[in-house]
Amino acid sequence: MPSPSFETAYAQGAFADFFQLAPKDTAAALELPRPVPRAALTAALGRSAEKLGAPEAALRNLERLAHPGSRVVVTGQQTGLLLGPLYTLSKAVTAIALAKRLSSEARPVVPVFWLASQDADSAEIDHSYLLDLRERLHRPALPLPEGVCAGRIPLPEAWLEALLCDLDALEVPEPYRREVGALLQRTAARAQSFSEWFGALLYELLGPAGLVVLDPMACDTAALFRPVLEAELAAPLRSVTAIGAAGAQLRRLGWTPQLGRGAGATNLFVEEAGQRRLLRVDGDGFRTERAHYTAAELRERLEHDPCALTPAAGLRPVTQDAVLPTAATVVGPGELRYFAQLRGVYEAHGVAMPLIWPRASVTVLEPPVRRILDKFGLSARELQRDFDGVMGETLLALHGHKAAFDESLAALKRHALELTRHASNIDPTLSGTVARAEARLTSVFGTLAKKSAAALSARDDLYTRQFGRLRAHLLPNGAPQERVLSPFSFFLKFGVQSVVEAFLALPPEGEHEVRF
Structure with missing residues (x-):
């Protein structure tokens, strides 16, 4: 069984130490x-x-x-x-x-x-x-x-x-x-x-x-952030240290941290000649690739231009x-x-x-996508999670081959269990050898099923075209639709108001489909 996603683990309360609520x-x-x-x-x-x-x-x-x-x-x-x-x-x-x-x-x-x-x-x-x-x-x-x-x-x-x-x-x-x-x-x-x-x-x-x-x-509006930015200038490595500590704790739990900073890097950017550049600690002051600053000089810049200093991702939510x-x-x-690494930054600034x-x-499911999904009894989410696997299983089923693969794989597992019992009676250490053999055979069956599905796809133009349409809509550029297509893609096809109203009707949690 695959491990839960970070979001699922969060919902289950796995990160209580990383969030205030x-x-x-x-x-x-x-x-x-x-x-x-x-x-x-x-x-x-x-x-x-x-x-x-x-x-x-x-x-x-x-x-x-x-x-x-x-x-x-x-x-x-x-x-x-x-x-x-x-x-x-x-x-x-x-x-x-x-x-x-x-x-x-x-x-x-x-x-x-x-x-x-x-x-x-x-x-x-x-x-x-x-x-x-x-x-x-x-x-x-x-x-x-x-x-x-x-x-x-x-x-x-x-x-x-x-x-x-x-x-x-x-x-x-x-x-x-x-x-x-x-x-x-x-x-x-x-x-x-x-x-x-x-x-x-x-x-x-x-x-x-x-x-x-x-x-x-x-x-x-920018002028309102000045107290947080000035506090960060006064202790520029405090928030970076808190982010790093949370990242180390996440790593110990088996998760890859989202945020990290190199040596001397702060959570602040300064604008130089129109360019946004990261500030690094340099002795008792700060530097970029182009210039050196004292804290007093940066505070003076903020006074004259409240947009001259801006927060990095590790500080921005706290300014907010x-x-x-x-x-x-x-x-x-x-x-x-990355919010999982920010509790210490909030605490350092006294912000809840x-x-x-x-x-x-x-x-969003457009009419042709909706019809094809309904025809095959599929959901957009399962295709987005494993398009090739779902397509392969569907093609095998449509051509009457899926049952044979499933029955053979089930028989293999039954025989493996029986063989494991016999081997364990002879020598308990042999059960691992049988399990590894079963895993290899299961992999071979899976590869055979994928190659068979690909062969069916190659000679079945109708189903290939239909799954090609699903891929174009649900996984444009190989990524889930919501991460690629602009809302304007749908405004241009169905009108602005109808799309906006459909989205506004949704509850504020869960996975949803909007059908046109």
Whole structure:
């Protein structure tokens, strides 16, 4: 039996020492002390919301955030082109649904989306993937500068025009193409930076459901993080040491740590000539590849430009929860692993660690995919977990061969058990030899079954085409759909509102299918 995933182990309470709250303990999460700069926060978010075109429902939630007992459910993501992969939408609607579940008149709970506008990995955000009606995978991309924070990248009109030209090459219904084009134009007109465009899109799509967007590169918002950043400058290796200790403990338990830092590395970046560069400890000061700084010089830079210093992944959640009254943070599987190393960082800064809530997972099933799955009695999830194995077993069954393989393998196991009993009666040490022989024969049977399925596939054009379509939709580029395709892939085929409404109807946990 395979070992449980990190997420499953977390849900089962296997990492109690690494998190402040037990999984799903929402009652305790709502009671976490949150002494945050509420008035300054709501004022800063309000100015950003007005600039990005937030609708009335989002503005009402900002008013609720001003309530002294309010809490938030926060999530976030890199500001990828066309909202990046589909799980961006899944994370946002998970936060909305969980906030709605927890909210009350006495204690309003507001969903917040943190734009990763401080991120500078352009190779991860400069493109998106779209699958058209002819099942051709398109990769529109923009020439983002490398090493520049997304919030510092301007949004020239030529980029929008180039993107709209890329969309013209897709085989999609013309009314939906026009709808998407108008959406992109409206939101781009409100944005000055690449990341602000992402925020404007979120406000238009999910603002009516009450989502509030936080841009940490907005100057008046960034100024709120200064106490955490200055505390980090005062003890720059404290958080790194805590992360390393948690990583060592995870390794002892058999898990690979997600976060690590080289010698002298801190959890801070400094902006130099427009580039985001890691700060390292150097004697009683700091250095990058280009320059040396004293702590006083860095504090002065922060005073004049609150965006000059930005946190690394090992500090960013703490800056977030030092200014937001966070009850729960919605995360993906990879983020869950690095949060497991952050409890000591929260404690070092005197910030309560929120409840960590794994996001809902969503796969969209288009009509041809739905029909093929129903025909074969398959689920999208089982194909995404082992496509070739499931396809092979299905082809063997369709051609009447699976039963023979299963019966032969069952007979082998029966004979092996009988042989083991006989051998153990003769000499108990021989049972291991029999078990190894059984394992080798089982492997041979498995290889034979795979080769037989491949032979059937090669001569069966109809089934091969149908499974090829399933692979194109469910595992584009060899990865699960939600990690590759943009939500715009579906906006362009089914309309923006129908897709958004389908996602908003989902509960904030579990694995789901959205069928069109």
